[in-house]
Amino acid sequence: MMGLYPATARDLPVIQDIARRTWPETYGHILSREQIGFMLDKFYSTAALLQNLADGHRIMVLEHNGTPAGFYALQPGYKPGVSHLHKIYLLPEFHGRGMGFLMLSDAENLGRSLGDQTITLNVNRFNPAQKFYSRHGFETVETVDIPIGHGYLMEDYVMAKSL
Numbered sequence: 001m002m003g004l005y006p007a008t009a010r011d012l013p014v015i016q017d018i019a020r021r022t023w024p025e026t027y028g029h030i031l032s033r034e035q036i037g038f039m040l041d042k043f044y045s046t047a048a049l050l051q052n053l054a055d056g057h058r059i060m061v062l063e064h065n066g067t068p069a070g071f072y073a074l075q076p077g078y079k080p081g082v083s084h085l086h087k088i089y090l091l092p093e094f095h096g097r098g099m100g101f102l103m104l105s106d107a108e109n110l111g112r113s114l115g116d117q118t119i120t121l122n123v124n125r126f127n128p129a130q131k132f133y134s135r136h137g138f139e140t141v142e143t144v145d146i147p148i149g150h151g152y153l154m155e156d157y158v159m160a161k162s163l
Contacts, residue, residue: 002062002063002069004062005061014068015044017068023040024036025092027127030127057074057075064094070090071088072106077114083107104133118160122144122146122154123156124156138161
């Protein structure tokens with residue numbers, strides 16, 4: 001049995017655990033261990049996640065047979081008519097079962113239901129996940145380098161899809 005539910009403050013430890021378990025595998029070949037640690041601390045601290053919720057981000061947790069398997073965070077109205085998918089992570093042991101597509105589709109439907117016409121996301125330029133997004137209708141619209149502190153950059157593609 002699989003399902004998505006909206007996260008609240010009580011779910012933050014689950015989200016943090018999934019992030020800590022997925023990031024080393026996702027980014028270990030791209031980023032240094034120090035940068036991964038810095039980014040996890042910056043983006044997944046309890047304070048940062050509570051601020052995301054306060055700012056209207058919709059964080060959805062995916063469960064498979066009662067076990068948290070992944071999550072995504074969507075910011076509706078990121079820009080006029082645009083939802084932005086800030087986070088989408090699935091534990092490695094659940095890859096290849098259509099769960100990533102389920103979360104992506106849910107994010108698109110949520111953005112559409114809230115009145116947005118486009119969904120955007122940032123993906124690291126060296127992350128193979130860009131192929132996943134391309135297969136599901138996203139196109140690269142911009143290349144960005146975003147300073148995040150301590151001399152680190154997020155070297156991303158911005159991808160977009162019409163809803």
